[in-house]
Amino acid sequence: MTVRIGMITPSSNTVLEPLSAEILTALPDVTAHVARLRVTTISTEGDALAQFAPEAFYPAADLLADANVHVMGWNGTSPAWMGFAGDEALAAALSDRFEVATTSAVIAVNQLLRLFGARRIAFVSPYVDAVQERILKVYAAAGYECVAERHRGISVNYDFALIDEETIWADLEAVAEARPDAVVVMCTNMRGARLAERFEAAFDIPLIDTVSAFLWGALDAAGADPSPITGWGRLFSMRSGSA
Structure with missing residues (x-):
């Protein structure tokens, strides 16, 4: 097709x-x-x-x-x-x-959260405090419980791409400790996609990279x-x- x-x-x-x-x-x-x-x-x-x-x-x-x-x-x-x-x-x-x-x-992320039956979720992002706080509020208002999060405090969009995969992996490991139903890498300029198989094999938690x-x-x-x-x-x- x-x-x-x-x-x-x-x-x-x-x-x-x-x-x-x-x-x-x-x-x-x-x-x-x-x-x-x-x-x-x-x-x-x-x-x-x-x-x-x-x-x-x-x-x-x-x-x-x-x-x-x-x-x-x-x-x-x-x-x-x-x-x-x-x-x-x-x-x-x-x-x-x-x-x-x-x-x-984001529409696709939300579809996948529903398909996975995920209500207790975790976020990994590169964003500053104020942006991350708003993300948590938006998802809380939609009925989700954020059980863990990590963010990098960066505001320059170009610089998000400079975060290496091992740094992202460390953040993923940290949020996995809370045993969420799913973890979302919330940024399309962040290199989370290649880590999905490794993460899911290690923790048996779905990883939804944007x-x-x-x-x-x-x-x-x-x-x-x-x-x-x-x-x-x-x-x-x-x-x-x-x-």
């Missing part, structure tokens, strides 16, 4: 494109295509939040539509601290405007089977409507 995935991507993100290409090698008829939205700083300040105004997404989406993508969406995690409603509204608006299936990184989650959500929305993707964690064995 030929599927072209359109990803609206933070401009300073250097992780998700190469990782997405690597993950999709198991599906030679699926390709990922990117248009960028200017994002340089992550904080709760007004200028940083304004980067994610709804109208900012449409120029990138218009360009992706030129490639006749089958599914498109926001491959960033701002809805985790700004709230889910705007993300869901954007996905619906893109679907209506371009007549394509839509998803987002780069992987977006691809899973895009494939699922397009009606494509993600299960040929192996070695990247158990999330690719999941299908919507089945646990």
